[in-house]
Amino acid sequence: MVFMPVLASTGSTDVNFGSRIKEFRLENGLKVILIEDKRTDNVISSIWYKVGSSYETSGITGISHLLEHMMFKATKSTKSGEFSAEIKKIGGSENAFTGRDFTGYYQKIDKQYLLMCLKYEADRMSNLQFNLDELKSEREVVKEERRLRTEDQPFSIVFEKIGLSILGMTGYGIPIIGTMDDLTNINISDLDYWYKRFYNPSNATLIIAGNYDEIETIEAIKNFFGPIGTIESNLNKYKYPQFDISYEKIIVNERLPNSTLILSFIKPKFTDLPRKKAYAIDLLFEVLDGSFSSRFTENIVDKKIALNTFISHDLYAKEKNIISIGGTPRKNVTLKQLEEALLYEINSIIKNGLGDNELSDTKSRIISKNIYRFDSIFTQAMIVGRLEAKNISWEILDSYIKDIDSIEDKDIIEAAEYIMSKSMQVTVVQPKK
Template sequence: MNILPSLAESSMRFSDRIEEYTMDNGLKVILIEDNRSPVIVSSIWYRVGSSYEYSGVSGISHVLEHMMFKGTTNTSPGEFSKIIKEAGGSENAFTGRDFTGYYQKIHKDYLELCLKLESDRMSNLVFREDEFKKEVEVVKEERRLRTDDKPVSKVFEKIGLQAFGMKDYGIPIIGTMKDLSSIKISDLKKWYKNYYVPNNATLILAGNFESSNAKLLIKKYYGNYDKKKILDYSNNYTHKISFNAISVKDKVSDPLILLSFKNKSFNASDKKEIYAMELLLELMDGGLSSRFTKNLIDENKIALNTFISYDSYSRKDGLITLGGSPRKGVSAKDLKMAFLNEFTVFIKNGLKENELTNTKSRLLANKIYEFDSVFYQAMQVGMLETKNFDWHLLDEYVDDINAITEIDLINAARKIVSSSYIYSSIEPES
């Protein structure tokens, strides 16, 4: 059954308005035309993030992201941001497990300005010792605020390390305080020279531009950079997951429990199975009409709140984490069993009337609403391409979700109830 009308689906279908090509130097270029407003999003994505790091330099990708705003041979520290702001635009950057990205949102008349500035810092970054030291301290403070002072973030970091060790998705994106204190400017230069090269990057333009003009400008500013050999610095040791429970006391107002299940990486050949898991988790915790909300929070009053953390498009093996806080008088064990029981009951009794249709509609409506944004289009295409997944997955997504059946969801639920998990609990300090 087709849940959403074709007009609504069209915002997620790119085949008729995406053009892609690869330059001689290996730079992948993706052009997404959307002329509804006079705005462009210019972004570049590098295939490097925390999952490419190793113990001793964790956080280096994020530190380098900060240094990218500290000047080149042609610009002074902070000048990049100042120029974009004066042109009426906005810009930012982000580091993830699998990528580091930079973008500008600006009037279409300033496309060339964005390409000129961004291409400059691909090759001409200047590493000033004083700026480096300042940015390391800034990142350390970020770590204190985002991780060390946040009990849930600290436990998620523990879970990642217990599941994967200091490799792949176990490495904290922000880095460890020990590694941040020991990273040298020579390490940063090595990282930059290895990963910030055209054949390790994807340039994405989305919005209101003329394709022919954009291609000429891209060739003008990126065409002279050479393709380079990229070395793999990541860890290659084998880590055995530990399912030992994690129990901590910290500055929380309510207890919190987490159940973390290992989840395999995305593979297009297994996408039906992966999307079935995504839809199952939407069924369980996808809003006010989800099963966790109705059964655990509203009716049985077992939980104060619930959440699920999950990434369908995982380049490496990842985690599915169920979480929530028990109500006063409800034990952590009771909430844990209630979580698992929701999956067991679903396996036994299946779907309620209209539940499959409603869950698909909710999931797809949220996705399609997000895709109305040119910025979100660029971010989703960039995320997939930089993880080495094909953006055509977005074209196929609505049909793939519509094809999922009740038995597909039951099979996904069976994987949850039959899998081992890391149990974590956070109790308020006495």
């Protein structure tokens, strides 16, 4: 089981989902997306619930991920671990994951076992049974995950602190894994509420990708999922505080050999930006730090100003989110000098524009990076699922290359101006002495 913090940009020269997808809803609200791909005998069965850490609040952080673990336990008609045992027996694979906007479950199996998976998945959507001993056990498993993946990883701790400082314990500022105190205190009543509130058909998308019999599969989906009702729950059980964004400088001491600088900016959610601007920002970051020939590499790393540079952001974010730009300076370079060098490259685009073929080369690089992604039925299900969970239709994948090709040099300049117009938060990570 994993939690997934970000979604990378996607594209292909020939996705053509429109010609291969069948999409419909059951009367109870369950959205179904079938992606036909007959090049394999396998099929991916996946279900996505629109709930993740951004739905949580102080006191119950980590509950989405903890519930993900509990979903492998007993239901009214199955034993704890039975579904997983059956997948293993038939030679299939499975996993689950929690992100900021979604919790997902998938199985990769031979097409002859698809109906079995659909039956089990429908069962645990509505019949999960919570057991105190199992909760205590899984709670410790998740707390150990936090120790290993966050508390023992310096940069994980740093980015958690940045999120909490800028966004607070709201939205994308909430740690996906949760806090230790909240994980310790979440009880069965909390889990039962979360399960009933979010694990119902009207809040879920079922995605099947690969080789399947369409008529048989649709009939099975209707039979297994159709009878499940949608439960209305009290939406105000927990308080969701307002938080004023803070841009105060952060100084963190961590177990690192070198100092690191991180410059953070707030970016609106994907659907609040014109699509062209959102993609132009993504292309700008590719120009700056997307390859060995990017500006940061050639003008900062290769010129011995920094050991490395990075840019992190969520293109398709469902809520306001953080762009992080940074790097590790060389020993003879100050953090202030590195900051100036990073910002100089962005301002240089504003002042001087792009070089000959710089934009066309960047576009080609993005396309070539993703050209084979959609050969995988797993990738097809994952990309479509993540988009749908963020309330973004899969249809944008079919128009992605056209949208990218429409971006001009002036759009990249405007994207750079947009970033530089935003308030900036500075984080300094210093080696522990």
